[in-house]
Amino acid sequence: MEPGREFEGRRALVTGAAAGIGRGIAYRLARAGAQVACLDVNEKALAETVAGIAAEKGRALSLVADVSSETATKRAVDDAVAAMGGLDVLVNNAGIVILQRFDETPIEDWDRTFAINLRAMFLMARAALPALRRSGAGAIVNIASIAAYRYTVPHVPYATAKAGVVAFTRDLAVELAPDRIRVNAVAPGPIATEMLGKLTAEELGRAGKHYLLGRLGKPEDIAEAVAFLASERASYVTGVTLPVTGGAELASRPVRSEDR
Numbered sequence: 001m002e003p004g005r006e007f008e009g010r011r012a013l014v015t016g017a018a019a020g021i022g023r024g025i026a027y028r029l030a031r032a033g034a035q036v037a038c039l040d041v042n043e044k045a046l047a048e049t050v051a052g053i054a055a056e057k058g059r060a061l062s063l064v065a066d067v068s069s070e071t072a073t074k075r076a077v078d079d080a081v082a083a084m085g086g087l088d089v090l091v092n093n094a095g096i097v098i099l100q101r102f103d104e105t106p107i108e109d110w111d112r113t114f115a116i117n118l119r120a121m122f123l124m125a126r127a128a129l130p131a132l133r134r135s136g137a138g139a140i141v142n143i144a145s146i147a148a149y150r151y152t153v154p155h156v157p158y159a160t161a162k163a164g165v166v167a168f169t170r171d172l173a174v175e176l177a178p179d180r181i182r183v184n185a186v187a188p189g190p191i192a193t194e195m196l197g198k199l200t201a202e203e204l205g206r207a208g209k210h211y212l213l214g215r216l217g218k219p220e221d222i223a224e225a226v227a228f229l230a231s232e233r234a235s236y237v238t239g240v241t242l243p244v245t246g247g248a249e250l251a252s253r254p255v256r257s258e259d260r
């Protein structure tokens with residue numbers, strides 16, 4: 001096998017693959033040889049991800065679906081399995097965030113946040129389960145958040161749903177271990193994507209100075225961790241949530257000589 005082609009012959013499905021972290025994960029897995037089914041509601045941006053992977057001679061296919069719909073997730077997983085001849089890796093990445101204080105949060109926003117960020121993982125995992133069982137070395141990687149561990153900004157439903165992702169990951173890992181399916185999660189810190197808002201390069205640089213490692217994260221930082229957890233290199237790792245935060249949950253700002 002060529003170096004770096006550890007996903008050769010493996011088939012992956014990535015949700016939220018039209019942008020940001022999901023796009024980064026789809027590229028990373030495709031570059032390592034995986035065939036990648038890219039799922040998103042944003043048809044236009046999804047086509048760009050798939051075309052970008054194809055331009056690099058990778059293999060990707062497009063699945064336009066809303067992860068909050070049981071029918072749509074089932075159909076999308078069935079289509080992916082049929083097109084790729086099976087499924088080995090499921091990455092539950094699609095997510096939304098609605099920034100607002102608790103006392104201004106309508107119940108509809110709580111429900112929508114939970115439907116897309118947590119319930120969708122249940123739907124996707126259930127739909128993918130028969131194919132992952134057939135794989136014999138299946139892996140699920142869920143995207144949680146640093147918000148599961150500490151208060152960051154006003155988004156109580158988001159943080160609560162992400163804490164649910166950690167428990168979902170742990171319990172699914174236990175129940176699916178007999179099927180040789182590993183279940184892990186990555187909890188990103190602040191990553192420079194649309195989710196953080198449209199920031200200029202200067203604003204990103206300034207924001208990065210507030211974090212221990214002096215920069216915000218990139219989609220590639222998360223994609224690297226996902227690739228590890230989904231790969232055979234992590235064949236003895238299950239049920240964990242790996243923080244990839246640049247240390248953001250450890251301290252709120254860098255320690256400089258003048259602070260000592």
Ligand SMILES: NC(=O)c1ccc[n+]([C@@H]2O[C@H](COP(=O)([O-])OP(=O)(O)OC[C@H]3O[C@@H](n4cnc5c(N)ncnc54)[C@H](O)[C@@H]3O)[C@@H](O)[C@H]2O)c1
Pocket residue numbers: 015016017018019020021022039040041042065066067068093094095096116143144145146187188189190191192193194195196
């Ligand atoms: N960016 C960050 O700082 C950060 C930090 C922690 C966790 N995360 C998590 O990482 C994941 C990806 O976030 P991102 O920053 O790349 O966000 P993003 O907004 O750039 O991308 C999210 C993608 O999910 C898709 N999506 C949204 N709702 C969907 C639905 N109902 N069905 C299908 N697709 C849907 C969007 O169309 C988009 O392509 C999310 O789960 C997010 O909560 C992000």
